Amino acid sequence: MNQASLHRLLMANAKKKDPKILFDQRLATNLTLIQQLYFSLYPEETNLDNFQKLLSLLPVLFKERPEHLKLQDISRIEEGNWYQSEKIVGMQLYVEHFNKDLKGLREKIPYFKELGVNFLHLMPITTRPKGESDGGYAVNDYLKVDPKYGTKEDLLELTAEFRKQGIYLMLDFVVNHTSNEFSWAKKAIRGDKKYQGYYYTFEDYTIPAEFEKTLPEVFPETSPGSFTYIPEMGRWVMTVFNSYQWDLNYTNPDVFLEMLTNLVKLSDQGVDVVRFDALAFLWKKMGTISQNLPEAHTLIALFRMCLQVVAPGVILLAEAIVAPMDIIKYFGVDQKEGNECEIAYNASLMALLWNSVATKKTTLLYKSLLHVPDKPKDCTWINYIRCHDDIGLGYENHLIQELGWSPDMHRKFLLDYYCQHLDWSPATGLMFMYNPKTGDGRITGSAASLLGLEKGLALNDKSLIEASISKIIMLHGITLAFGGIPLIYAGDEIGTLNDYSYQKDPAKKEDNRWVNRPMQDWETIAKLDDIQSPPSKIFHTLKRLIAIRKNEPVFADHNNLSLCHTGNDHILVFERKLASGEGLLVLSNFDQNPQVIETSWIKKLGYFAQGDPVDLVTENKVSINSGLLEIAPYQLIWLKKS
Known part of the structure; x- marks a missing residue:
């Protein structure tokens, strides 16, 4: 039994549903596991004082949690695994691309209600550097709303309205790194040894050189290597993603305490699901690729157990776009089974669906899905065909070989098919982060453009247009019916094409993922009564499928x-x-x-x-x-x- 189920069982027998009493009960229930997790990361002989700091912090964080959210926590525990319901359908969006700011987003709640969407993932809305910011994933502050989106009060008003309307909210917690403008980084640059210890910093390149021997490059074209020299500090800092994103050093227990505080305070703003960004990278160890390490799983479980004590109505999503056998581990295995993240992206299904579209066959899809173990019964997937990011080709090589295919040649075919290297392909995608040393690359492009609608409209080819519409509906229909929460990327519900305007923006032109991050087309949405247009056909069909899903209990995820x-x-x-x-x-x-x-x-x-x-x-x-x-x-x- 996972800890959440145990809390539910204990609360069912409680004579009084007093939030403080229930907090004490949850802390007592989780304490042994929290202690084991903590001391497995931070040895007991040198960290007893730090562990006491954690035990003192939890009641403080609980006391500061708003009363209405404490009551919601209780109802969520009583409700059970609400996130496995067939009645949840999600959408991911950039606020500024959807309708200007948080107030503008609130104005569009009727649109979500009409389509049937009641779960929203808003891309980062916190402060970030001017210019390049990795789409907001370079964080200047975990809690301050960037002025272009509005104010903290606007966010609180939005989350209050979401609760009234029955809409769940997911926000990002960029748990692996901060920007180089974050307050800790600024203090580190000024020579503060304490905050230099919050990151991986080194006086010379000796240790970074050893790390580099095994660390793969995330962005080989725009940010090769995993370390950046900071002249003002006179030190090298680990920057696995981009030079302006500094990796946090979780071997320092103070970093965990600070980040746990940020996590809970983010939840206190009315967030229902916290998306743990890049959590596969959380623990670094020389001689490894520093991804999916056992310590990273322990750290995630420690975050989860502490959050569950303070805010049990809030759950975690694993943003782990890794190999299929690794993804399943972020639900927790062995002692941690069901005690890491409640939700994970079904990146394997996403990538396999795109493979099946290109090959017109489902052989690798079947073989791969059958190869992945069942997830824990208390966890669920987010199923999607497209998100803000690129599409990776994370297939198991040995499964490709068992089909009689060459893994390298097969990936090359997929890149050629989707990235306009084959004249006969209907796809109009772009190549992202191609690494000539390895032949690895990823794919960008809107779902509609990758599925042929852009080319069909350009050629005025009615059969190609109809085929692309059918593919868009088919793929979304699979994600609506597969076990988990379906997530639609904003614009896909109306067949939005690639947006090439990013090429004129200096802050975006080097990152072609912006091609699949379009502005929401409200002019097209205003014309959805034209039932013969491709956007109308897609929208009204998806609207009907969503309504069907919500009316069929069989779609609830119970494995x-x-x-x-x-x-x-x-x-x-x-x-x-x-x-x-x-x-x-x-x-x-x-x-x-x-x-x-x-x-x-x-x-x-x-x-x-x-x-x-x-x-x-x-x-x-x-x-x-x-x-x-x-x-x-x-x-x-x-x-x-x-």
Whole structure:
């Protein structure tokens, strides 16, 4: 049993739901685990005083938490795993790209309600350096709202309105690094030894040179290497991502205490989900790639156990875009199972869907998904086809080889397919951070442009336009039906194309990820009554699919998904099933041609034994008695007993 389940059980037996009494109960329940985690990172013989500081800090942080959020914490514990509900549908957006600022965002709540979105991930809204800031992920302050978005009061008014409207909010916690303008970094530059110890800083290049032997480059084109020399400080500092992003030194226990305080105070602003950014990089060790280390998992669990004591209604999302077998570990394994992050990005599914679009086959998709262990029952995924970032090709080499393919050549094919190196490809994407030394690269571009809509419109090719619309709907339909929270990137719901305006902005032109970070097109949205336009077809279909999802309890995530094999390599089929035995089949055709599957196995599913089922997508009955079922190109089917 994970700690959250234990808290729920204990609270159910509590005679009085007093927040302070329940806090004391949670602290007592988590204390042994917190102690074990803490001393495994910071040896007991030299850190007893620091551990006492942590124990003294937790009651202070709880006392400062607003009363209405303490009461919400209690209701969340009673509610259980609310984040696994079929009624949650999310959207990710840049506030300034969506509607100017926080007040402008609040004005658009009716738009979210119309589409059916009730979970929002706002990209960083805190202060950041002028010019390059890695999209806001170079943090000047964890709690101050950047003036271009408004004020802290605007944020608090927004979160209060979200609570009234039943909208969950996710904000980023850039846990791995700060900007070089952060107060700690400024003090370090001025020679303050305490704050130099908050980062990895070195007098000469000897130790950095040893680190560099095994550290992979994150941004080899724009920020090669992982260390930057700071002349004013006379020291080298670790900068794994960009030269203006300084990596925090979590081997220093004071850093953990400071960051825990920032985490809780961020939560106190009305945040429901905290996105732990770049958490795979949290612990650095010479001689390793300093990613996914056991100490990083211990540190995450320590953050989680402490947050759970103070603010148990707030949960963590793992932003770990790593290999499939590594992603699953951020839910916690062994003693930490279910005690790290409640949610993780299903980056493997995302990358595999793009692979299936390019190859028109689902073989690697099936093989990879079957290779990943089941997640803990109290955790869930965020399923998405596109986010603000690039698309990486993080497939397992040995699985590619088992299909008879060369991993290097296969990745080259995918880059060529999506990045306009093949004349016949419908995709209009761009290459991101290509490393000629390794052949590695990533893909940028809006979902619609990567799926052919941009090219179809440019050529006025009606068949290509319709095919791209079908692909957009199919991929989103899969994420809506797969176990977890579906997350739509703002603009994808109306088929927004690549935005090339970033090339004229000095602060953005070197980062082509901005091509898939467009301004929300409110002029197009105002014309959605034109039901024949591509944006209207996409929007209204997704709106209907979202409504269907929210009305079908089978879509709640209870580890109730099973892959089904049809013998047709172009088809993906998976089943969602209730404990009662009722179920639903999701079928998708990744080929440009109609495909046929044999249906006798469908009839053997108990809930399809009598009569013909209905496709919830089209509302038409589907005959499975003929023995064969034809699935149109890029068709999505949600099959349920009629």
